[in-house]
Each structure stands twice: as structure tokens, then as C-alpha cells.
Amino acid sequence: MASIMTLPASGTLTRPEGDRSHIGRLTVIGLVFALLAAMVLSMTTGASGASAINLIGSWLGLVPADDPALLRDHAVIVNIRMPRMVLGVLIGAGLAISGLLMQGLFRNPLADPGLVGVSSGSALGAVIIIVLGGTALAPFTSAVGIWALPAAAFGGGLITTTILYRVATRGGQTAMATMLLAGIAIGALAGAFSGVLTYIASENQLRDLTFWGMGSLAGATWIKVLAAGPIIVVALAMAGFLSKGLNAMTLGEATASHLGVPVQRFKRLTILAVAAATGASVAVSGGIGFVGIVVPHLLRLVIGPDHRYLLPASALLGATFLLMCDALSRIIVAPAELPIGIVTAAFGGPFFLWILLHRRSAFAW
Amino acid sequence: MIAIDSIDVTVSGRKILHDVSLEAPAGKLTAIIGPNGSGKSTLLKALCRDYAYTGTITLDGRDIAGMSAVEIASQRAVLPQSSNLPFPFTVREVVAMGLTAGRPGVHPRALQHLPEEALARVDLSGFGGRFYGELSGGEQQRVQLARVLCQVWEPVVDGVPRYLFLDEPVSSLDIKHQLMIMDVAKRFARSGGGVIAVLHDLNLTALYADAITALREGRVVASGRPEAVLTDEVLEAVFDVPLRVGVAPRVGSFVLPQSVGQGVAVEVA
Numbered sequence: 269m270a271s272i273m274t275l276p277a278s279g280t281l282t283r284p285e286g287d288r289s290h291i292g293r294l295t296v297i298g299l300v301f302a303l304l305a306a307m308v309l310s311m312t313t314g315a316s317g318a319s320a321i322n323l324i325g326s327w328l329g330l331v332p333a334d335d336p337a338l339l340r341d342h343a344v345i346v347n348i349r350m351p352r353m354v355l356g357v358l359i360g361a362g363l364a365i366s367g368l369l370m371q372g373l374f375r376n377p378l379a380d381p382g383l384v385g386v387s388s389g390s391a392l393g394a395v396i397i398i399v400l401g402g403t404a405l406a407p408f409t410s411a412v413g414i415w416a417l418p419a420a421a422f423g424g425g426l427i428t429t430t431i432l433y434r435v436a437t438r439g440g441q442t443a444m445a446t447m448l449l450a451g452i453a454i455g456a457l458a459g460a461f462s463g464v465l466t467y468i469a470s471e472n473q474l475r476d477l478t479f480w481g482m483g484s485l486a487g488a489t490w491i492k493v494l495a496a497g498p499i500i501v502v503a504l505a506m507a508g509f510l511s512k513g514l515n516a517m518t519l520g521e522a523t524a525s526h527l528g529v530p531v532q533r534f535k536r537l538t539i540l541a542v543a544a545a546t547g548a549s550v551a552v553s554g555g556i557g558f559v560g561i562v563v564p565h566l567l568r569l570v571i572g573p574d575h576r577y578l579l580p581a582s583a584l585l586g587a588t589f590l591l592m593c594d595a596l597s598r599i600i601v602a603p604a605e606l607p608i609g610i611v612t613a614a615f616g617g618p619f620f621l622w623i624l625l626h627r628r629s630a631f632a633w
Numbered sequence: 634m635i636a637i638d639s640i641d642v643t644v645s646g647r648k649i650l651h652d653v654s655l656e657a658p659a660g661k662l663t664a665i666i667g668p669n670g671s672g673k674s675t676l677l678k679a680l681c682r683d684y685a686y687t688g689t690i691t692l693d694g695r696d697i698a699g700m701s702a703v704e705i706a707s708q709r710a711v712l713p714q715s716s717n718l719p720f721p722f723t724v725r726e727v728v729a730m731g732l733t734a735g736r737p738g739v740h741p742r743a744l745q746h747l748p749e750e751a752l753a754r755v756d757l758s759g760f761g762g763r764f765y766g767e768l769s770g771g772e773q774q775r776v777q778l779a780r781v782l783c784q785v786w787e788p789v790v791d792g793v794p795r796y797l798f799l800d801e802p803v804s805s806l807d808i809k810h811q812l813m814i815m816d817v818a819k820r821f822a823r824s825g826g827g828v829i830a831v832l833h834d835l836n837l838t839a840l841y842a843d844a845i846t847a848l849r850e851g852r853v854v855a856s857g858r859p860e861a862v863l864t865d866e867v868l869e870a871v872f873d874v875p876l877r878v879g880v881a882p883r884v885g886s887f888v889l890p891q892s893v894g895q896g897v898a899v900e901v902a
Contacts, residue, residue, distance in 0.1 A: 527784070568720065
């Protein structure tokens with residue numbers, strides 16, 4: 269047995285076997301650059317031929333600023349592409365993190381807001397505002413303004429997550445089947461209420477609901493960024509404090525508390541963060557699925573399940589993934605565009621099936 | 634000193650522990666024995682605050698009910714009966730979780746290699762890179778012990794003793810590792826820390842315990858030094874089996890852990 273004293277002091281010479289923290293750090297750094305590249309791509313692709321390079325040139329004084337084409341480009345880039353890009357980053361990060369947090373909370377790699385009914389709950393909140401916001405709930409909507417939609421979606425997500433946790437978790441143990449089935453039931457119930465509201469909706473509201481529900485970043489505006497952004501940023505910041513607790517929770521609730529995690533407070537914070545990130549994302553983008561399950565899963569294969577690296581990496585890859593899907597949705601059927609939810613589902617569905625198949629082989633997940 | 638003062642524990646409407654008291658001083662290995670369902674694990678869970686209890690439990694004179702989770706984690710570590718992990722952690726990553734939680738009490742520079750040191754202590758050197766889920770039950774149990782050891786590596790820090798709570802630490806181990814793990818626990822106690830262990834094997838209990846508390850149907854039947862508790866009368870009262878202490882069977886073969894090394898000792902003498 270080697271004595272502690274004789275081992276190298278700095279530890280850089282010998283990396284302990286099974287220590288993957290260096291991979292985690294490198295991955296996070298690499299993903300920062302990947303996200304930057306995706307952001308540039310998102311700013312430079314689109315139906316119009318607007319050139320971001322010309323715009324930057326004009327700021328530097330290289331292109332005459334009164335060029336009419338430039339003014340049009342300016343409008344396209346600053347008022348359409350840029351809020352869309354910012355919203356894509358926020359929502360991608362928010363969805364990936366809420367998936368990761370739920371997986372940690374339920375100690376289950378298949379937990380995802382979209383799969384277990386949390387998104388449906390958030391959607392119900394949003395539908396209530398869209399349909400009743402002008403009439404029955406007018407006092408509420410006029411009081412909180414642009415935040416009415418995200419706030420209602422947050423409330424819906426919070427209620428469904430809490431119910432799900434109460435139903436599926438007994439004595440700190442979550443049964444996988446119970447969780448998934450409870451999620452289906454809760455999702456169906458929320459869907460039923462949404463259906464009733466859709467039934468009584470006016471024609472204009474119906475159109476709003478349809479476009480919103482398909483899941484899209486197309487209607488991105490700075491107003492939406494302002495409405496959803498702060499909530500998602502707060503959720504991401506909260507998640508940052510939860511990584512140690514999430515690691516300990518994988519050993520079970522009792523062991524987490526033995527390791528010094530204030531478990532009840534930890535669970536409340538996690539549920540709040542999940543509801544906030546999911547609610548705000550659903551409110552402004554409708555149903556964008558699978559980000560929360562694909563992204564953390566892929567990263568676990570690369571860097572392992574240590575949440576200290578998994579959290580930042582998931583936020584970064586989630587944002588990058590959504591921007592890439594968004595770019596794809598704009599290119600595939602240009603000049604029209606696909607709702608982004610279709611693109612993420614096209615990637616996520618098969619990936620999810622692959623996970624299920626792969627899991628059968630012993631311990632691959 | 635861990636002092637349990639007449640606690641009652643009720644789980645889902647059923648009273649599991651009745652007026653149980655127990656003192657486990659630092660520097661000693663205190664064993665809890667008793668038949669299945671006698672409340673051994675319940676007692677340990679109350680001690681860990683997993684179950685609500687009435688009565689008082691103090692840790693070095695402080696009521697644990699008023700301590701924060703972090704405070705307690707820096708003074709005692711708990712080995713659970715079994716742990717399965719939902720995510721693919723490596724053995725080293727599991728052991729290193731003990732570092733982020735408690736207060737190992739070693740120099741920060743040594744911290745980095747503490748998981749390897751702990752794995753060596755439980756005879757799992759070189760297992761760091763393996764996936765936890767791929768190990769056998771006994772190996773997983775030793776990995777958990779390595780994690781627990783990391784949490785309170787130094788048995789005494791700044792003159793304050795720390796404690797290990799072990800719930801059937803050797804239940805799924807072979808005889809070599811049973812002895813090895815009990816040696817680790819004993820060494821922790823000899824160095825000034827306190828150990829409370831739920832044990833099933835009466836011979837290992839006799840071999841390692843400094844004090845024994847015997848439970849039956851949630852009540853303390855006997856408590857004290859091993860010689861005082863491991864008697865024919867107490868064992869029969871606790872386990873409901875007419876056992877005889879210190880009597881070798883007249884027929885058939887038997888193996889006692891106490892015999893380890895004795896063949897050699899005879900030859901040398």
C-alpha cells in the first residue's frame with residue numbers, strides 16, 4: 269500500500285484511475301466553442317440573404333451605413349435573428365437542464381419534463397392564459413404583463429412536478445414504471461383540460477394555440493426573450509448550486525442526507541428549478557421535446573455522471589443542439605421552415621429507442 | 634460519545650423500538666446484535682435521523698436533533714446495507730463522493746489520493762477505473778466502506794472524535810474480507826474514533842466488539858462488555874435458540890474466525 273506522503277504532491281503526474289474530471293473539464297471548454305460556433309451559424313443563416321458580415325462591417329465603418337440593403341439586413345438580424353438566437357440558447361439550455369435535474373431528482377435516466385407530463389402541465393398553464401387571458405383572467409394578465417404566460421406555465425409545471433413526485437416516490441425510492449405511468453396519467457389529465465379550453469377558444473386563439481403548440485422559435489421577439497429569459501437564467505443559476513446534492517442523491521435519499529445534503533430543501537429547490545426552466549421554455553416555444561433526455565444522456569456517455577461537469581456541459585450542449593436544430597429547420601424546406609419541435613423529435617425519438625435497446629446490454633447507460 | 638437516551642421509534646403506526654438506551658464511547662467498537670426484526674437497523678436509522686424518534690440522542694453532548702446535516706456529516710459517516718446507483722459511476726467517483734461531503738481531516742494535498750488510499754484499505758486497489766455496477770455485491774459493499782472512510786478519514790480531528798455507523802458491514806463478504814473490514818473498524822476505534830456496528834455473526838462480534846447491546850422485539854435485553862452479554866442465558870433469551878458459549882462441538886467440523894493465525898502461533902511456540 270502506497271503511503272500518502274510518497275505520492276506526488278501535485279497529482280498532475282499520476283491521474284488516478286477512474287477519475288474522469290479532466291474529461292469533464294475539457295468537454296465543457298470544447299462545448300463553449302461549439303456553442304459560439306452555433307451562435308454564429310444561427311446569426312448568418314436564414315430565409316433572407318441578410319449578411320451579418322456587412323452589418324458588422326458597417327459598425328466598423330467599412331460599409332456605408334445608409335445603404336438601403338444594409339438597413340434591411342440590420343432589421344432582419346437585430347430584430348429577427350438575434351432574439352431568435354438568444355431565445356434558442358436560453359431554451360436549449362433550460363430544457364437540457366430541466367431534464368438533467370429531473371433525472372437526478374428521480375434517480376432515473378429516463379425522467380424528462382416532456383415524457384412525464386411536466387411539459388403538459390406547463391402547456392396547460394399557457395393555454396389557460398392564451399384562452400382566458402383576455403376575459404376571465406384579464407386582471408392577472410394586465411397585472412403581470414408579458415410575464416403572464418411564463419408565470420402560468422411555471423405554475424402548471426410546478427403543480428405537475430410536485431404531484432408526480434408525491435405519486436411516484438415513496439420513502440426516497442422512485443419506481444421507474446410508476447413514474448412513467450404517473451407521468452402519462454398527469455399528461456393526459458393536463459391534455460384533457462387543455463382540450464376543453466381549446467374547444468371554447470375563439471378562432472384567433474385557435475390559430476395562436478396551433479402555432480404555439482407545434483414548438484417553434486420562429487416567433488422570437490425581444491419581448492419573448494425578456495419574458496422567458498430572466499426565469500430561465502434564475503433556474504440555471506439555481507441548478508449550479510445543486511450539483512453536489514445531485515451527485516449525493518444518486519446514492520439514495522438517506523445516504524445523501526448522511527453525506528450532509530439537506531434533502532428536503534434540496535428537493536424543493538430542484539422541483540422549483542425544473543418548473544421554472546420548463547415553464548418558461550414551454551411558454552415561449554411550445555412543445556420542443558427530447559432535448560432534456562438526449563443531451564444529458566449523450567454527455568453521460570462521454571464524461572460520466574458527475575453533475576459538477578454534467579450541469580454546465582448539458583446547458584452548453586442543449587443550447588448548441590437547439591440552435592443547430594433551428595438552423596436545420598430553416599434550411600430543410602427553405603424559404604418556408606419546419607417547426608423546430610419536429611426536428612428535435614426526429615433526432616430524439618430514434619435516440620430514445622436506442623437508449624432503451626442499449627440499456628438491455630448490462631450496464632451501458 | 635454517542636448517547637441514546639430512552640428512545641421510542643414508531644414506523645407506519647407500529648412501534649418498533651421501546652425505551653432503548655445505548656452509550657457508545659469514542660475509542661470503542663460497540664456492536665448491536667439481535668434476531669431479524671428486533672430493531673437493530675431501525676435503531677441505526679434513528680441514530681442517522683432517517684426515522685423520527687422520541688427521546689434524545691446526543692453526539693459528544695450535543696442533541697443531534699438541533700444539528701444541521703452538514704455539521705453531522707463532518708462528525709459521523711454511515712455505511713448503508715446496500716446501494717444501487719442509477720448512473721454509471723466509476724468506483725473512484727463513488728469513493729470520491731465521501732470527500733465532497735464530510736471532513737476527511739487530512740492535508741488538502743493528500744486529499745487527491747485519499748480515494749486510492751481508502752480503496753487499498755478495503756483491498757480494492759486497482760478497482761478505481763471499474764464501473765460500480767459491474768462489481769459483485771461484496772465488492773460494492775467494500776467500495777461503499779471506502780467512501781464512508783473518506784468522509785471521516787482521521788478518527789480524531791482537532792481533538793474531536795468522529796464516528797462510523799456500520800449497518801451489517803460484513804454481511805455479503807467472504808471470511809478474509811470479513812476479518813479485514815472488521816480490522817479496519819477496530820483500527821478506527823483504536824485510533825480514537827467511535828464505531829457502532831450492527832452485526833449478525835456472533836463470533837465476529839465476540840472477536841471485535843468492545844461492548845455489545847442485544848435487542849429483542851425492540852427492547853434492550855442486555856448491554857455491556859462481551860463477556861457479560863455473550864452468555865448462554867442472554868443468547869437464549871435474545872435468539873430463542875439454546876446456544877452454549879465457549880463449547881466446542883463433539884462431532885463434525887467447525888471453523889471459527891478466532892482460529893486465524895493460531896496454527897502458526899503454536900508452531901512458533
